[in-house]
Each structure stands twice: as structure tokens, then as C-alpha cells.
Amino acid sequence: MMSAIVGILGPIAAKVGAGLVKDALSNHLGKAGGELAGRVIDEIAIQAGVRPEDLSDLPVVDVEDAIRTVEGDMPQILALWSQGLDGQFALLQAEQAENAWQSGWRWGWMYLLGLMWFVRLMVVPVVDVIAQTRLGAEMNIEVMLTLTSWFLGLYMGGHTLKAFGAQIAEAVKGMRRG
Incomplete structure (x- = not known):
């Protein structure tokens, strides 16, 4: 565009x-x-x-x-x-x-969030199919979105969070249209 x-x-x-x-x-x-x-x-x-x-x-x-x-x-x-x-x-x-401890929280949260999203989106659906469970349905994805938003706001600044939100809003509008 x-x-x-x-x-x-x-x-x-x-x-x-x-x-x-x-x-x-x-x-x-x-x-x-x-x-x-x-x-x-x-x-x-x-x-x-x-x-x-x-x-x-x-x-x-x-x-x-x-x-x-x-x-x-x-x-x-x-x-x-x-x-x-x-x-x-x-x-x-x-x-x-900065030393490793002062900036380590950023890297720690980044990798923790990446792991959480990977497990939720890639591992849990496979476990659900193989083990006939409903882990995915029971997991509260809103909490993961909130934690991710907090991280984006704290580490990357409000403008990144604003841009991320705008992209999500555009994606939702596009899904509704199409």
C-alpha cells in the first residue's frame, strides 16, 4: 500500500x-x-x-x-x-x-515470550490431536497477549506498541472484509 x-x-x-x-x-x-x-x-x-x-x-x-x-x-x-x-x-x-544483569531482563522476556507463543501455537495443537486433550481451548490467550503488550510497551516503547496495534486492527478489518 x-x-x-x-x-x-x-x-x-x-x-x-x-x-x-x-x-x-x-x-x-x-x-x-x-x-x-x-x-x-x-x-x-x-x-x-x-x-x-x-x-x-x-x-x-x-x-x-x-x-x-x-x-x-x-x-x-x-x-x-x-x-x-x-x-x-x-x-x-x-x-x-550496561552489564548483563541490567539488560538481561529484556532478553529474558523476549525469549520467554517467544517460547510461550511457540508452545501455544505449535506444540499445544499437536498435543491436543495426539493425546485427545483440550489444552488449547483451556489456555487463556488473552493473558499472553497482555504480557506481550506490556513487553512491547516497556522494552520497545509506546510507538512500537501503537504500530503493532494498528497492524492488528488492519488485519482484523481485512479478515472481516474478505
Whole structure:
């Protein structure tokens, strides 16, 4: 979906002379620029007054106006994006400086949750079939989702949890539609 939107917005940005927006939407910034491109698309959608998915339905003139406005805001957007990258790098350096006990809880929870999900999704169904039990039906998956959400919120930050929630919501909407 994002590549389709970029395919629409990139040429329009080039047409109106919005070089910073065009560069942010292209692959010039590499994989790390994907987050910036998403933020730029969100900003364009906000300026246009629609959801990002609906940008392709707007008249080209409205999209051009939104891109011009965002082009003027690009120095601030780039500065915030850069500060975010600096913060991530500082966190990485701080984590590497900690001893094993201080950062061990993150790895411990990560592997514990991975093991729990593996057992619940891969082992329990096999045991249920072979042993004719109802372990899967009796296990409370909401508790595992809650623990996973807490871990995502504490270790990876609220933005990761928000993105994870948005992906789950989109998946559920897609299942209902289709």
C-alpha cells in the first residue's frame, strides 16, 4: 500500500518542485528512510484532510497543495526524525554499556515470550490431536497477549506498541472484509 502511495506522491512532488518531499519518499535514504517516508505521507494526508489510503482519490491540485505545505515543514520534520535516530543510537550505546544483569531482563522476556507463543501455537495443537486433550481451548490467550503488550510497551516503547496495534486492527478489518 505504501509503495502505491509513494508511486503517486513522488512524481507530484517532483512536478511541484518539492525536492525534500520527493527525496524522503524515494529510496535515496535507504531502509531507515522508510519511517521518514511514512511520516511524510502522514503529514501530506493531514494537510489534505484525508487518511493516507485516500490520497489517491483526491484531485491532483489538492495533493499538490498539501505537498507544497509539507515541503515548507520538511526542515522541522527532518530535525525531529534526526533527533529520533540520535535517541535510538544513544539508547543502543547505553544498553551496550550496561552489564548483563541490567539488560538481561529484556532478553529474558523476549525469549520467554517467544517460547510461550511457540508452545501455544505449535506444540499445544499437536498435543491436543495426539493425546485427545483440550489444552488449547483451556489456555487463556488473552493473558499472553497482555504480557506481550506490556513487553512491547516497556522494552520497545509506546510507538512500537501503537504500530503493532494498528497492524492488528488492519488485519482484523481485512479478515472481516474478505
